[in-house]
Amino acid sequence: MLVLNNVEVIYDDVILVLRGLSLSVPEHKIVALLGSNGAGKSTTLKAVSGLLPSERGEVTDGSIVFKDQHITRMDAPARVKHGMSLVMEGRHVFEHLTIAENLVAGAYTRSGKESAADLDMVYEFFPKLADMRARVAGYLSGGEQQMLAIGRALMSRPQLLMLDEPSLGLAPLLVQEIFGYVKRLNAETGLTVLVIEQNARRALEIADHGYIMEQGRIVLEGPAADLRENPDVKEFYLGLGDEGGRKSFRDVKHYKRRKRWL
Template sequence: MTSVPDTASSGAAPAAAPEGTMLSLNNVEVIYDDVILVLRGLSLAVPEGKIVALLGSNGAGKSTTLKAVSGLLPSEHGEVTDGSVLFRGQDITTMDPAERVKQGMSLCMEGRHVFEHLTVAENLVAGAYTQPRGNGAEDLEVVYEFFPKLADMRSRVAGYLSGGEQQMLAIGRALMARPTLLMLDEPSLGLAPLLVQEIFGYIKRLNEERGLTVLVIEQNARRALEVAHHGYIMEQGRIVLEGPAAELRENPDVKEFYLGLGEEGGRKSYRDVKHYKRRKRWL
């Protein structure tokens, strides 16, 4: 487990991505409206065939990180102003979003964003827009086999599904693009605990049974770290801690700030802990 140095302020160059890395962000800086700095030299790596969790509180920059990876920043007046985003070793920092999907990246956005006026089947077909015609029927059956509930509801209008059913539909729609990297933004948002457990069960199965690489953005740190292989903790646009998920689950500061297992009235920021320990070490 590693506390991450502040490369944005130190000027240190990021380490090269290790072999077998599917996605890497290297010292990425993101600015909105030419003035609002959100990501401050962020670096992370997603190994092929693994689940990586990116954790942090509201406003830490988690969703901005996904938008930088998926190419959606320009639609919100944002841009990557420094650093690079690599996918399978290729620099995709300025690549068109649709081209990134063709390269094998799929994103499930926060809030699910299903097409409420379309049926379940029509929503799924819409997810295959980058695929050659003729693959749709085969891919539909794969999704229905993985999500039997969707098969039973294929003719239902998506707007009438429950939150958990809509989340399954959003994941199923992303799978229709035949991704090698699935990115999920707050998949537990607004769901009851049992549904959260079910959704993360599906995420784990997708990784184990289909070998899908997953990057999941979550505030529910406990659930995310149960299925992830590796985790990053983010605050104020920077990575402040990273390590194997099992080690993060046992870290006392992570327990206090993100798992709700610490003392009441404790410290509010993991970055504060780093600074406190640093000061204590040098006093």
């Protein structure tokens, strides 16, 4: 459904962030893009969703193809109409509007009759939102706001849902609940999902395929089940090193060499 081929992104004409990044997202699958802060994960989503110009960024090389159509130069509203939706990091709900009003705002590309059916679908997936539909969004908890942000994104009936750090700032039980909703959406509706995460363990539990990203490049990819068992991924992203206790300086140097995927 989505293919990035050797994509390069530069900010302010000088800051190179993505360095020939390539990845693909198959239809009806969940793909996780993992990496530490500054790896370029959010920039990747902004490149796909068309939001780079608002931050003085630009795709300077490579191509982005969505549903067999080149969208590299397509503006953000057109990409939404074409079938993709982004839940940004930090949720960004309209705090002064009610839950119902937030959801309706997400359906601006659809007719009134269609959006009514979409509203029912969102309330079915997120019963908590249905019970609190008249509550002002600014008074919701972090987990409830994340549900609302995902629900609002679903109101445009996307074929590709992109999630930027959905676990950010949430307690572990809420993270598990949010990822459970994502897995259920994929299983029951066939929704294709690209999730950007630092919580590698949770992301790999629900994903079909994963990519590890460092310094603007993909350094490792494979089925999520394989990545969960990869010793380097365990060491650097899951906190499950093979050896317990404190490591010697020689070991640390060895691990650094491994982390460069050489």
